[in-house]
Amino acid sequence: KQEVTQIPAALSVPEGENLVLNCSFTDSAIYNLQWFRQDPGKGLTSLLLIQSSQREQTSGRLNASLDKSSGRSTLYIAASQPGDSATYLCAVGMNRDDKIIFGKGTRLHILP
Amino acid sequence: NAGVTQTPKFRILKIGQSMTLQCTQDMNHNYMYWYRQDPGMGLKLIYYSVGAGITDKGEVPNGYNVSRSTTEDFPLRLELAAPSQTSVYFCASSYSRELREQYFGPGTRLTVT
Numbered sequence: 001k002q003e004v005t006q007i008p009a010a011l012s013v014p015e016g017e018n019l020v021l022n023c024s025f026t027d028s029a030i031y032n033l034q035w036f037r038q039d040p041g042k043g044l045t046s047l048l049l050i051q052s053s054q055r056e057q058t059s060g061r062l063n064a065s066l067d068k069s070s071g072r073s074t075l076y077i078a079a080s081q082p083g084d085s086a087t088y089l090c091a092v093g094m095n096r097d098d099k100i101i102f103g104k105g106t107r108l109h110i111l112p
Numbered sequence: 113n114a115g116v117t118q119t120p121k122f123r124i125l126k127i128g129q130s131m132t133l134q135c136t137q138d139m140n141h142n143y144m145y146w147y148r149q150d151p152g153m154g155l156k157l158i159y160y161s162v163g164a165g166i167t168d169k170g171e172v173p174n175g176y177n178v179s180r181s182t183t184e185d186f187p188l189r190l191e192l193a194a195p196s197q198t199s200v201y202f203c204a205s206s207y208s209r210e211l212r213e214q215y216f217g218p219g220t221r222l223t224v225t
Contacts, residue, residue, distance in 0.1 A: 043216040100161055102154035
């Protein structure tokens with residue numbers, strides 16, 4: 001059974017710092033991994049989607065990497081801003097069926 | 113495009129009542145999903161559909177039913193509501209397995225008392 005773990009569960013950093021959020025998964029038979037952002041009381045917004053054949057994706061100040069063999073992904077946020085404060089979730093799409101399994105998320109707070 | 117829309121936004125049910133959560137997407141997406149999110153937790157997949165007429169169970173299907181008679185609509189039915197079904201419910205859609213970027217609705221906050 002696939003398990004997706006996100007560490008840390010919560011993180012507070014001063015504005016302007018670069019930071020890394022981690023996502024690990026136990027079953028490497030995935031076809032993609034997606035990072036989402038969720039603001040309080042809101043739905044999810046897709047940030048980056050990495051196909052299993054890719055190593056990384058970039059969008060603006062965000063960079064996501066994928067190491068499928070070791071079951072790890074990282075989301076790198078450069079020059080953090082208070083507006084980046086949110087919960088960040090990763091989710092993996094499974095090869096053997098069409099299920100998508102989520103981690104519990106990392107709650108990020110950027111201190112002005 | 114309206115994207116993924118969900119109704120209602122909020123609902124309070126009494127134990128044993130039934131209701132249907134509506135989900136509609138106007139992006140011609142084949143794949144649709146229902147998730148529930150409990151406080152401090154990630155999303156748990158309830159049911160999903162890869163096309164009209166096809167549905168399958170996710171991680172936590174007990175107490176729920178779905179149907180997919182059209183590409184656009186994917187309603188979630190709660191029969192005999194229980195307090196354990198108090199949660200926020202999200203519907204999502206994506207175009208295909210390969211182009212699997214998911215688009216989410218705004219959610220339905222359900223309380224069962």
